[in-house]
Amino acid sequence: MKPEYVPVSKLTPKSKSYKIKVAVKEKSPVKIPANKRRFQKLVFADDEGNEIRGTLFGDEIDHFKTVLEHQKEYIISDAPIKATDPRFVNKEGPYQIGFGGKIAIQPLVPDSGPVLPQYTPIADVPPTSNDDDRFDRLGVVVHMEEVRQKTSLNGFPFDVATLLPDQALIISVYGELATVDCQ
Template sequence: ETSNVPLDKLTPKNKRYKIKVKVKEKSPTKYLEGKKAFQKLVFEDDEGNEMRGTLFEDDIENFKTVLEHQKEYIISDAPIRNTNPMFRHKKGDYYLSFGGTTTIQSLNPNSGPIVPKYTPNAEVPPTSSEDDRYDILGVIVHLEDTRKKKTRNGYEFDVLNIVVVDASVQRMADALVISVYGELATKECAKLASW
């Protein structure tokens, strides 16, 4: 039987291999204007190595219940692709794609859903790092109007602040303010505005 390969040892040259990974992140389905739908995943092995994965179009629905957030899997022979050189600095050199002879086996098929470990709003530290992740549960008490901002080189983007509270917040001044940018501030948050 083939032993598991660490993610940092995989390249597009690997055709027959097996990895043991956890789905660390699973983004909502996104649509590029005039382009096809895609969904991004981040896989992590037991050594803490990460590799991104991407699902397109029909595969998003096909793998909806196959690859669940925070669950562990043995994945064999998924095609490994080169990351677009523009994105390598933050996404790594390679990513997993799915198709062909890919096999996926759940390591905990009867475990039920993974429930988030919610962080009380008052304990979420001020941060702006895209690597910081917190599961929160709260009530939106204010949704600002979307506004435009510019980067130093003149690129314009949308930004929206969302004010959230939970039982850990004693004063409104301590409410959690979440800033969202780009398409997340416009398309995704439009659903919140109708409440």
């Protein structure tokens, strides 16, 4: 008998007893804003392409660090669903998944092993890629500019560094990636 999974698009705050089959589509680096409360954003996608966001805070980040891995599939059941704060409504939808209550997370294929990159030569990357395309690249950075500050359209400052592995490609990295991970 095939298990019955609820599509992510059908979840609401009234959903109590359910199971969803999702993959971790995005897992952001841990952020530490000025208020010092650490958080990490996750985006889950089901087989139909429906997405739902989740945010880990404080100790939850450490607890779920090895439980939820990027691009791996999971069966999540009975997680609290709540309306997204209007200030943070996003393309993933009006609801977000919580990590409290009676949540149960089970890896779909526990012995699937690590997700290995599939490298693509720069010459093979099409110039008309859409926003959903992702390409794994491996390169050697031969020059890196100093980190500089820019201001977003909303007036918030952020750090940026430009990496120049060769004259055919310019890579700009932003925020914590520019200041911490590039040192």
